[in-house]
Amino acid sequence: MEGSFASLNVTSERYEVFTLLNHTRYGAGFRRIWQDPVLAISLLLVVLFIFVAIILPILAMVGASLSEEGRALFAHYLGERAYQDIITNTLVMGLTVATAGTAIGFLFAYVQVKMKAPFKRFMHLIALVPIISPPFAVATAIILLFGRNGMISKGIFGVRYDIYGLTGLTLALALSLFTIAYLNFKGMLQALDPSLEEAATNLGASKWHIFRTVTVPMLLPGFAASFLLLFVEAIADLGNPLVLGGNYEVLATRVYISIIGLHDNVAAAVFSMILLVPSLTVFIIQRYWVGRTSVVSVTGKPTGTPQQITHPVVRWVLISLVLGICALIVGIYVVIFVGSVTRVFGVNNAFTLEHFDFVINGYGSEAMVDTTTFAIVATPLAGVLGMLIAFLIVRKAFWGRNAVDFGTMLGIAVPGTILGIGYLIVFNNPITLTLPFVGDNVPAITLIPKLTGGRAILGGALAIIVVYVVRSVPAALRSGVALLSQIDPAIEEASISLGADNAVTFRKITLPLIRPAFLAGLIYAFARSMTTISAIVFLTTPQTRIMTQQILNETEQGRYGNAFAYCVILIGIVLVAIAILYATVGSTTGAERSLEGGA
Amino acid sequence: MAATQSNAADSLRLESISKAFPARGGEGEVRAVDTVNLNILPGEFLTLLGPSGCGKTTTLRLIAGFETPSSGRILLDGKDITNQPPNKRDMAMVFQSYALFPHMTVFDNIAYGLHLRRLSRSEIRTKVVETLELMGLKGLGDRRPNELSGGQQQRVALARSLVMEPRVLLFDEPLSNLDAKLRVQMRSEIHRLQRRLRITSIYVTHDQIEAMALSDRIVVMNKGKIEQMGTPGEIYHTPATRFVADFIGRANFVDATVIEESGSNLVVEVLGRRFTVPAKFSYSPGMSVVAMLRSESLTLRQDESLLQVVIDQAMFLGSEVEYVVNVGTKQIVVVEQDPRGISVFDEGQQVGLDFAQEAIHLLPA
Ligand SMILES: Nc1ncnc2c1ncn2[C@@H]1O[C@H](COP(=O)(O)OP(=O)(O)O)[C@@H](O)[C@H]1O
Ligand SMILES: [Mg+2]
Numbered sequence: 001m002e003g004s005f006a007s008l009n010v011t012s013e014r015y016e017v018f019t020l021l022n023h024t025r026y027g028a029g030f031r032r033i034w035q036d037p038v039l040a041i042s043l044l045l046v047v048l049f050i051f052v053a054i055i056l057p058i059l060a061m062v063g064a065s066l067s068e069e070g071r072a073l074f075a076h077y078l079g080e081r082a083y084q085d086i087i088t089n090t091l092v093m094g095l096t097v098a099t100a101g102t103a104i105g106f107l108f109a110y111v112q113v114k115m116k117a118p119f120k121r122f123m124h125l126i127a128l129v130p131i132i133s134p135p136f137a138v139a140t141a142i143i144l145l146f147g148r149n150g151m152i153s154k155g156i157f158g159v160r161y162d163i164y165g166l167t168g169l170t171l172a173l174a175l176s177l178f179t180i181a182y183l184n185f186k187g188m189l190q191a192l193d194p195s196l197e198e199a200a201t202n203l204g205a206s207k208w209h210i211f212r213t214v215t216v217p218m219l220l221p222g223f224a225a226s227f228l229l230l231f232v233e234a235i236a237d238l239g240n241p242l243v244l245g246g247n248y249e250v251l252a253t254r255v256y257i258s259i260i261g262l263h264d265n266v267a268a269a270v271f272s273m274i275l276l277v278p279s280l281t282v283f284i285i286q287r288y289w290v291g292r293t294s295v296v297s298v299t300g301k302p303t304g305t306p307q308q309i310t311h312p313v314v315r316w317v318l319i320s321l322v323l324g325i326c327a328l329i330v331g332i333y334v335v336i337f338v339g340s341v342t343r344v345f346g347v348n349n350a351f352t353l354e355h356f357d358f359v360i361n362g363y364g365s366e367a368m369v370d371t372t373t374f375a376i377v378a379t380p381l382a383g384v385l386g387m388l389i390a391f392l393i394v395r396k397a398f399w400g401r402n403a404v405d406f407g408t409m410l411g412i413a414v415p416g417t418i419l420g421i422g423y424l425i426v427f428n429n430p431i432t433l434t435l436p437f438v439g440d441n442v443p444a445i446t447l448i449p450k451l452t453g454g455r456a457i458l459g460g461a462l463a464i465i466v467v468y469v470v471r472s473v474p475a476a477l478r479s480g481v482a483l484l485s486q487i488d489p490a491i492e493e494a495s496i497s498l499g500a501d502n503a504v505t506f507r508k509i510t511l512p513l514i515r516p517a518f519l520a521g522l523i524y525a526f527a528r529s530m531t532t533i534s535a536i537v538f539l540t541t542p543q544t545r546i547m548t549q550q551i552l553n554e555t556e557q558g559r560y561g562n563a564f565a566y567c568v569i570l571i572g573i574v575l576v577a578i579a580i581l582y583a584t585v586g587s588t589t590g591a592e593r594s595l596e597g598g599a
Numbered sequence: 600m601a602a603t604q605s606n607a608a609d610s611l612r613l614e615s616i617s618k619a620f621p622a623r624g625g626e627g628e629v630r631a632v633d634t635v636n637l638n639i640l641p642g643e644f645l646t647l648l649g650p651s652g653c654g655k656t657t658t659l660r661l662i663a664g665f666e667t668p669s670s671g672r673i674l675l676d677g678k679d680i681t682n683q684p685p686n687k688r689d690m691a692m693v694f695q696s697y698a699l700f701p702h703m704t705v706f707d708n709i710a711y712g713l714h715l716r717r718l719s720r721s722e723i724r725t726k727v728v729e730t731l732e733l734m735g736l737k738g739l740g741d742r743r744p745n746e747l748s749g750g751q752q753q754r755v756a757l758a759r760s761l762v763m764e765p766r767v768l769l770f771d772e773p774l775s776n777l778d779a780k781l782r783v784q785m786r787s788e789i790h791r792l793q794r795r796l797r798i799t800s801i802y803v804t805h806d807q808i809e810a811m812a813l814s815d816r817i818v819v820m821n822k823g824k825i826e827q828m829g830t831p832g833e834i835y836h837t838p839a840t841r842f843v844a845d846f847i848g849r850a851n852f853v854d855a856t857v858i859e860e861s862g863s864n865l866v867v868e869v870l871g872r873r874f875t876v877p878a879k880f881s882y883s884p885g886m887s888v889v890a891m892l893r894s895e896s897l898t899l900r901q902d903e904s905l906l907q908v909v910i911d912q913a914m915f916l917g918s919e920v921e922y923v924v925n926v927g928t929k930q931i932v933v934v935e936q937d938p939r940g941i942s943v944f945d946e947g948q949q950v951g952l953d954f955a956q957e958a959i960h961l962l963p964a
Contacts, residue, residue: 035684490698493665496685497692498712498763512702 038503039396046389050407052448053470057422058414062276064269064425073270087274090235090250093169094278097234100174102226105181106219108322112182113189114309117319119326126326127182129333130175131524132574135239135533135548136555137567139172141335142244144345144560146171164246172240175329177233181226188222207309228286232279236415238534239548243555251275252534255417259538265424272418283413287406340564355565364566367545372573374461374546375529378468379577382525385469386476387518391510393477394484395492405477412474416534419470423463424538427451452539460541467536468529475528476521483517484510519585526577530570610799611662611767613637616671617823618657631657633823634671639767642797646810649820650846655803656771658820662801663769664688675766691760692769695776697752699744705731705755706740712763730762733792750781757789761796768793770802774809786812807847811835819843837879841889841962849894851931855961857886867961870906870926874956880963889962894934896958899924899944905951910944924952 064070077083108127111117130138145152146163163171192215200210216223238252245253251271258268309315339345343352358364392398393405411419431448451463491513495505511518533548540549547570554563618632632654639645647655660666662673664685673681680688691712700708706727713723731737734754744752753773760768773789774782790813793800804810810817811831819826819834819842827839838844841852858866858873865878869890882888899908899922911930912923920938923930933952944950 035682488694488696488698490694490696491700493663493685494692494694494698494759495700495711496665497663497690497769498759499686499715500711501684501686504715509700 036502038501039392042388043392043396043398046385046392046404049385050404053466054407054411054419057419057426058410059422060425061269061272061418061422064266064421065273067266069266070270070273073267074273077270077274086249086251086254089166089248090252090275091278093166093173093241093248093250094231094235096166096170097173097177098227098231100170101178101230101234102181102223104174104178104325105183105226106185106223107318108178108182108325109185109189111318111322112186115315115319116308116310117315117322119323123322123326126329127179129329130177130179132527132531132571132578133176134531134551134567134570136243136551136563137336138176138332139168139240139243140555140560140563141332141339142168142172144335144339145331149346162246164244165248168244168246169240169248172244173234173237175325175332176240177230180229180233184222184226184229185219188219192218207311225286228282232282232286232413235275236279236417236534238415238417238537239552242552252415252417255421256537259421259424265421268417268421269425272415272421275415276418279413279415283409287409336564336567339560340568342561345560345564352561355561356569358562359565359569364547364550364562367547367550367566368569368573370461370545371530371547371570374465374468375526375577378465378472378529379522379525381465382469382472382529383476383518383522386473386521386525387480387511387514389473389477390480390484390514390517391506394481395489395510408477409474411470416471416532417537419467419535420538423452423467427463452541460539460544463539464536464544464546467539468525468532471532471535472521472525472528475524476517479517479520479524480514483514487513515585519581522581522585523578526581527574530574530577610641610643610676611637611639611801612672612674613658613662614672614674616658616661616668616673618654618661618666619669630823632661632668635823635825637818637825637828639799639801640815641799644793644800644802644813644815646802646804646814646817647820648804648807648810648817648846649826651805653820654823655805655820657823659692659769659771659801659803662767663690663692689766690769691763691765691767692771693756693760693773695772697744697756697773697776699752699755699759701744703743704740705736705742705744705747708744708755709759709762711759726762730758733761734758749777750785753777753781753785757792761792761798764798766799768798768800770800770804772804773802774804775806782809789813811847819846821846837960838891838962841891844891844960844962849932849934851892851894851897852889852962853892853926853929853931854964855888855890855959857882857884857888859884865961867959869959870952872906874959876956876959876961879961887964889964891960891962892931892954892958894921894932895936897931897933897952897954898935899933899950900953902951902953905953907949908952910946910948910950913944913946915943924950926952 065074105127108123112120112124112127117123142163146161146168197210197214200214205213235250236252238256241248241250241253242256251274255268255271255275258264258271335345340355341351341353342348343350343354359368389404389408393401427448427450430446430450432446451466452460487510492505492509495509496502500508531548533552536546537549537552540546547566551563551566551570554560554566613635616632616635616637617630619628619630621627622629635658637645647658649655657666661668664680664683664687668681671681672679675688700711703711709727709730710723713726718726727740731740734757736751736754736758739747739751739755744755747755753776756773770789774785777785786809793813802810802813811834814831816828817831817834818828821842827834827843829837834843835848838847838850844850844852853870855867855869858868860866860878860882861875863878864875865882866873866875867888867890868874869892899910906926908924908926910922911925914921915938918937920935920943922933922935922944924933
């Protein structure tokens with residue numbers, strides 16, 4: 001799944017509230033940071049990372065789009081009917097996906113929290129599956145199920161249904177992105193103080209009345225947040241429109257075609273710019289408006305248990321809906337799995353292992369090893385960086401704290417394609433500094449070597465790893481911030497008061513306490529690195545093959561079997577990695593669990 | 600107020616300490632601590648007392664080193680420690696929330712600071728075991744904080760600081776999370792320990808009873824400034840300002856007029872009667888002042904010769920009865936101790952109000 005910068009931001013609103021409340025406690029200030037060399041160096045590194053790996057590429061992309069050539073293209077694109085349609089398409093798709101995804105997410109969360117239902121654990125797991133799902137998998141499976149020759153559309157209903165276009169995109173994206181909304185609502189519904197509903201009941205309100213007048217208004221910020229986040233994710237998505245778009249063109253695919261098909265960086269930058277405007281607007285609205293207006297979870301610990309919905313008709317309608325969607329998702333994954341061991345799915349259904357052979361022993365093995373290696377390198381970097389930034393932001397009141405947070409979040413707030421183009425522009429050549437006033441015979445100083453392409457250091461792998469880190473840190477940061485702001489800062493102060501310095505305190509107190517967030521950050525980083533496509537699609541080279549890129553190739557060639565085999569293996573690798581992370585980093589002590597539970 | 604000249608006996612000195620924070624959500628700044636001068640003597644138990652938001656915690660955190668003062672100096676044994684980081688200061692803080700390390704056992708919590716001092720294992724063991732015993736925590740060393748009751752957690756927090764034998768112990772409302780009964784019990788325990796170990800202690804609380812019970816000296820703060828400093832007795836009986844009088848104990852304020860001066864005494868008229876009281880500040884005849892009358896210094900009696908008042912409200916509180924009586928112009932509160940011995944008056948009844956001359960404490964109007 002591409003996206004989901006909010007899947008771990010369940011408690012980000014809570015963080016805002018906490019920082020407001022606790023602001024008094026961290027007056028330590030800049031002076032304190034500079035007094036401590038370890039802190040000072042960490043902060044400098046973080047700022048450098050944000051600037052070089054995030055801000056610089058975005059600025060370069062913006063710069064290219066505003067060049068003379070780019071300005072001409074702007075006029076052209078914004079003025080012409082065909083391009084206006086692409087923009088409209090993009091926004092319409094964002095709206096339909098955001099609506100459908102938010103609705104599904106809410107439905108799942110509502111049933112999960114407010115109802116007695118069978119298979120609840122199963123529903124929960126199904127809702128989490130999209131996190132580890134590779135791009136194209138859902139889209140391709142949907143084609144096989146509902147396309148012109150689809151198993152369900154043609155096979156069962158006998159219609160030649162055309163799933164390509166808005167309908168298919170909405171279905172695929174909503175099913176891939178609803179997890180964000182689900183986790184958001186689940187957190188909110190659980191945090192919703194039950195005494196509010198109890199009070200309303202006491203005053204004689206019916207369940208329906210309570211739902212309308214208490215629950216929904218309390219969750220309104222949650223709806224807004226989910227809607228906006230899904231909107232951004234949807235318009236940024238590249239994988240699904242490439243496979244399912246058909247004639248329905250969106251900005252992301254335009255960016256892709258400009259670079260891959262036309263080798264026109266400026267045109268790509270201009271399309272990206274047009275895409276960046278709604279993305280960034282929505283990100284800022286979500287951050288500064290929705291984040292501030294949250295009414296839920298100010299008190300932190302709710303008392304009592306949420307009231308259950310018992311109305312039989314309501315219950316069974318909602319439960320059936322959820323189970324239906326679950327069945328659809330299961331069906332999709334069954335298609336993926338069966339497709340990976342079938343000669344040509346739907347045409348020649350003979351069992352075969354040739355697709356796996358292709359991936360494991362043949363052409364695909366390199367991509368498998370490379371991708372996993374890059375992800376393994378990027379994961380701990382992203383995890384540690386996320387925790388460090390979270391620590392600095394929550395615990396150290398320094399000037400520019402908000403900018404550091406914002407800068408880090410930009411890494412995921414901007415569409416991946418934009419970041420990719422930025423890297424192409426900035427790091428395709430070494431960045432050098434020529435000293436003024438010295439002779440021509442003095443070589444220029446290389447500040448940043450060439451990072452992308454075949455002849456870059458590590459054959460371009462470095463740029464890909466950096467992108468993985470950039471795309472993963474925001475989630476680690478949010479989960480770190482969420483957990484850290486629930487840990488009494490006095491615990492760290494107690495350590496300092498007993499004679500420990502900042503570094504010892506971070507190692508012996510902070511890090512063990514935020515281990516659950518660290519673990520979540522690592523899992524997320526690995527899963528995202530393995531499944532990301534939009535940000536690295538322009539950075540892969542014949543030397544550095546990436547699985548998602550290979551899946552795209554196979555899908556485009558119609559070799560679904562190979563694509564599915566890649567997907568199955570990718571899911572397998574992610575699951576194994578999660579198991580390993582749990583075993584090594586996972587927390588076992590009751591203390592940490594109680595902290596988690598108190599969240 | 601307090602002496603700013605050097606005093607060799609000082610343990611800790613705050614010299615015109617101020618701390619301003621940028622105002623939350625707006626322009627300007629909040630002066631949380633405003634030119635505070637303070638000398639703390641070795642072995643002294645000093646309490647910072649005041650309403651919420653008056654700057655007590657900030658003062659304590661400045662002393663601990665968690666905040667840097669905007670101006671002023673802090674000296675420990677004559678040495679300037681204003682810019683010394685908190686971990687380098689020989690002080691230990693007991694937090695309101697206890698701030699126990701949830702991922703460590705009780706033993707490890709207490710041993711934490713000793714490890715940092717690089718004491719030998721056996722030394723650490725001895726000290727921790729001793730402290731566990733001293734604090735009545737014997738046998739709980741292997742527990743985790745979340746397996747302890749609130750009172751036990753409080754003891755661990757205290758033990759963790761005590762074991763360090765710091766020059767100064769700092770307490771930030773350590774008892775405010777305990778229920779009433781436990782609070783009283785821990786209060787007397789802290790009292791007993793401190794009198795025994797005589798570690799210089801600075802204690803922050805908004806609870807006046809706690810402050811009076813524990814302290815050698817109380818510093819009453821208001822809006823970042825020191826209102827008054829003195830022994831519990833001085834603060835209670837001779838408050839310097841109306842704020843202090845009002846904050847501590849139950850006080851009635853009635854208007855009074857200075858009639859004349861006689862030597863170092865004054866004749867004042869309070870509630871229609873004349874009293875001769877010591878002059879605490881300069882007066883001129885005819886001046887309006889305020890007389891503070893503690894509720895427990897007042898008594899009601901059936902006596903026609905006394906000022907007659909009407910009882911508006913009578914509340915039986917077990918150990919005492921609290922009356923709200925009307926003295927014609929205003930209401931005042933009278934408390935009668937041990938109501939069994941005396942007659943309890945009814946609401947609406949008319950009785951006489953009596954008080955001794957010593958009950959009067961004059962404040963500027
Ligand atoms: N870090 C901070 N930023 C802004 N204002 C603060 C900060 N810390 C304390 N204050 C303000 O300073 C004043 C004193 O706070 P505090 O020392 O916590 O009071 P107390 O402990 O007496 O209740 C309050 O008005 C508080 O809001
Ligand atoms: Mg306080």
